[in-house]
Amino acid sequence: MVPVPVVLDVDTGVDDACALLLAARHPGLDLQAVTCVAGNADVDQVVANTLTVLRTAEQAGGPPTAHIPVARGAQRPLLERPRPARHVHGEDGMADLGLAAPATAPDPRHAVELLRDVLLAAAAASRPITLVPLAPMTNVALLLRTYPRAAAGLSRIVFMGGSAGIGNVTAAAEFNVWHDPEAAAVVLAAAAELAVPVTMYGLDVFYDVRVSRSRAEALAASASPVARLAGGLVAFQCERFEADDATIGDAGAVCAVVDPGGLTTRRNPVRVELSGEFTRGRTVVDTRPDALDLERDSRGVAPCSVDVATAVDGERYARLWLGAVSQPPTA
Secondary structure (H helix, E strand, O other): OOOEEEEEEEOOOHHHHHHHHHHHHOOOEEEEEEEEOOOOOOHHHHHHHHHHHHHHHHHOOOOOOOOOOEEEOOOOOOOOOOOOOHHHHOOOOOOOOOOOOOOOOOEOOOHHHHHHHHHHHHHHOOOOEEEEEOOOOHHHHHHHHHOHHHHHHEEEEEEEOOOOOOOOOOOOOOHHHHHOHHHHHHHHHHHHHHOOOEEEEOHHHHOOOEEEHHHHHHHHOOOOHHHHHHHHHHHHHHHHOOOOEEEOOOHHHHHHHHOHHHEEEEEEEEEEOOOOOOOOOOEEEOOOOOHHHHHHOOOOOOOOEEEEEEEEOHHHHHHHHHHHHOOOOOO
C-alpha cells in the first residue's frame, strides 16, 4: 500500500487528538503537516495539545514525528468572536488529563504559509495531498483565497463538519461550521472554482463510530503511551456524558481517508446558511431530485457539489482506530 499523503487542520480537542493518533500511526497515511486554528480551545492551547499528541505517538514506538511541522493559524473566526467548547473537551481542550507541556516548538510559519508551501511542493512532485480539516475552516478559507495556486497540490478536501439533518451546537448547525460559517462558505465556493473535490463527514455519521467504556479502560491501563492517551480520551467522554461508550468523532473522518469503503456518500449541492436567525451555520444539502423544482428556484443550484456522508460502518472504523492505537510499544 502506498501511503496517502495527508495534512490535518485541527482545533485539538478530544476527538482531534484521537484523529491525530490515527494519522501519525497508521501505515496507510503519510502525515505531512498539521495546522492549528481556534475552535475547541484557543489557538495557543490547540498548538500545545497537538504537539503533545504527536510527541506521545512517537514515544509509543510509532514513526518519528519531529519532522512533521505544526503551525499556529487563525486565532479567531473571520467575523465571529472565538467560542471555545470547554464544556465538551475540558478546560485544556483535551480532557484535562494533566499531560506535560510539549518540549518542542511549532513551525515559525503561519499555518496558511505552511499549507501553501506543503501544497505547492506536492504539486511540483505530482503527489497531491488530501487535506482533512477537523475544525472551523478559517485557515483553509484564508489559504484558498490568498494562495489559490496552492490548490494544484490538493487531491481532495475531506472535512469534518456540517450535517444534512441534525445540529449539535444549535438545532440547525454543527459546531465547526457554526464557529466560522463564513469560512465554510468560502471553502465551498473556492473548491467549486478551483475544481477541488470535497467530502463532508458530518453529524449524520459523526456519532456512529464508538468505543466502549470497558475498551477505553483497558487501553488506559496499557503500557503504551498512545494506548493510555487514547483510552483516557474516550473514558473522559464516557464520564462527561454518563455513557457506556463514546464517539471517536473526528477520527472517523481520518478513517474515511484510510478506508473509504466504510463510508457511504451521496453527491449533492451544498450551501452554508449565513443569515438565518435560527439557522446560521447550517449546511443546506440540496437533495431535490426533480429538475423542475430546480428550474423554479430563482437562487439556482449551489455551485459546489459535495460527497455528503450518509452512513458509516461504525464497527469497521472503530476496529481500524483501535488497531492503530493499540499497537504495543517497540523495544
